Amino acid sequence: MLAETICSAVSAAGLGIAALTAYRRRFLAATRIAAYSLVPVGLVMTGVVQWVSGMVFKPTVWIGFGLLGVAWLLFMTTRAVERRGLGKAAKAPKAAGGAPAREAVAPGASGPALGGRSRPDAKAAKPAPAAPADDFSDIEAILKKHGI
Structure with missing residues (x-):
């Protein structure tokens, strides 16, 4: 009413x-x-x-909402734990049909993980950084265009 x-x-x-x-x-x-x-x-x-x-005005309805809230909280907690990587320790490694596991190899040594090849030099794999003049050439062209 x-x-x-x-x-x-x-x-x-x-x-x-x-x-x-x-x-x-x-x-x-x-x-x-x-x-x-x-x-x-x-x-x-x-x-x-x-x-x-x-x-x-029914108490059972509010208890139901409380239980739904607890369930949501539990779901979110488990997702947060998975994202932080704390739940990955319990996972079993892949079977032999999956990707091969990486083995620890000393630098410069050859091993089964590298297929008998020696480890490539880390410095040779990285491209050389561009010169600072190349990075600002576009900006300089825009500034010159506007007379600055």
Whole structure:
């Protein structure tokens, strides 16, 4: 009963605001306000308000929401643990059909992980960094174009 009264009052106030807005010749905004103000009365007439108010005052419903919250918290905790890598220690290594496991090889030595080849030099694999003049050539061209 109280919920229906509150919804009716909200709708009446909304329609009054819509009338004032229409008086100021803002018809599009007035129509939008009128549409929003009719929603509470429509919810009361369809019985949604009675269903929601009956659900809100039941303790079993709140216990259910609490259990859903605990379940969500547990899911998020396990995801956070997986992302940090703490859960990876329990995983078993791949079978022989999967990717081969890397073995520790001393620098410069050959081993089964490298297929009998010696380890390539780490410095030779890295490309040389570009000269600083190359990095700023585009910026210099733009500045010259604008006379700076």
